[in-house]
Amino acid sequence: MIFLKILLWPFSILYGCIVTGRNKLYDLGLFTSTDVPVAVVCVGNLKAGGTGKTPFTQYLLDTYSETHKTAVLSRGYGRKTRGFVLAQAQSTAVEIGDEPLQLFAHAQDRYHVAVCEDRIEGVKRLLELVPDLKLVILDDGFQHRKIKRDVNVLLTEYNDPFYTDMLLPSGRLRESRISAARADVIVVTKTPPVYKPLPHQRFISYIKPRVPVHYTGIIYGDITHQKGKTDQVKSIILVTGIANTQPLVDYLKEKQLDIIKHFNFSDHYSFSLQDIEKIENARNKDESIQIVTTEKDWVKIVPLLDQLNITSGWNYLPISLGVFSNEKVLLDLIQQKISKRLYSLS
Incomplete structure (x- = not known):
């Protein structure tokens, strides 16, 4: 395994240069992010593969759909369709993907679920179809910088934090560790109920000052x-x-x-x-x-x-999300940014 990582390392360097160059163009304003007339909360990660995005996204939907007209927008990984699709009662995983279908199964008319590769087009369609839409949650949108967001939530696994991994293909990171600096909050997922916080100094090297780190875990039903x-x-x-x-x-x-x-x-x-x-x-x-x-x-x-x-x-x-650190602090941080955005639109 170590030999294979060494063998693939030159390709990781090349991949890293491409991804870092793209991000730099956004940072310099040469590539622009489009503003949309709703509050946008992005849930994503740096690593390819499962980091517990769906349970956390479900948690946000359950929380904020009580006070805001809400929709979740995903790419719909694994679906056989293209373009924008709004989830309906008859929707299948073939049409919208398994994770969006799972989210829709919990919706009960409290929020809307849609998929679209182009997140800007997806939000525009949602605005046309959902009257008085206030909040869009981007599921797995951390790398999709074409759309502006008000909150960037970066997820990382307790047993495999991003700061221990390497770029694809020698590792599983989709972009460099320094991209964590775009996060407004770090959420550690799959944390055991009895846990020791990860060394905070390992995060400090990559995140902005005063960005909080919260711990969550899966609760099985x-x-x-x-x-x-x-x-x-x-x-x-x-x-x-x-x-x-x-x-x-x-x-x-x-x-x-x-x-x-x-x-x-x-x-x-x-x-x-x-x-x-x-x-x-x-x-x-x-x-x-x-x-x-x-x-x-x-x-x-x-x-x-x-x-x-x-x-x-x-x-x-069935599974649900447990927040093991200060849940109120986490929710208040996100709510403040949502409220600030909605106030600016009013």
Whole structure:
């Protein structure tokens, strides 16, 4: 692995020069960011792969949609469509992507969900379709500098903070560590409930003065079927299509669940009927064995279960976000910037 990183390092240097040059052009004003007539909160990261953006985005949607007409705009990674698509009741992961579909499943008319590669065009369409829209949350938009934002929230994993990583392809960073200086707040994700804060001096080298660092973690709910909570689960087949399965596996083992088989698909995997049948066959008609998947994968799997008329044995594990540091300070910081922007527009 070390040899491979050394071998790829020259390509990382070339990639870094290109990305840093692009950012410099924005910093100098030679590339411009477009202002839009709504408050914009950007949730993103420096690393390629999952850092817990969806749970944090869901947390912001649940919080601020109570007081502001809100929409979330994503690129819609993994979808088979192009251009702007507004999520509807009949939308599928093929049309909008699995993470936006997961967000929409929680919406209950409290906020809107849309996807568009061009975030400026996406906001313009939202403004046309959503009367009195006040707040847009950009999901995974840290690198999309064509649009101005009022708050930049930079996420980084507790066990893999950005300051320990390297640029692609020898590492997993999409841009240099110094890009963290654009952040208004750092949110550490996937933090264990009992934790020791990361060395603050490691952040100071890259972030602006007085930028706060907050700690959040995943809180798992009860294993759930479409009809509600599933009781007395002991043996499971685990089905995942996420970037990092280890925290989930660790949690299930802590709950003393026997994982007899793990179907570990790639992140954003597009399940097929054949996949479902293969997983069903692994159960061998043993009703004591329950199939458990993630909430992100569940929204893609349910339509396939309906096609195969499978009504039992499949479950998902819901998740929510826990804020372990001072939650009020975090929310007040974001709210102040939203309010300042909305006041300037009034």
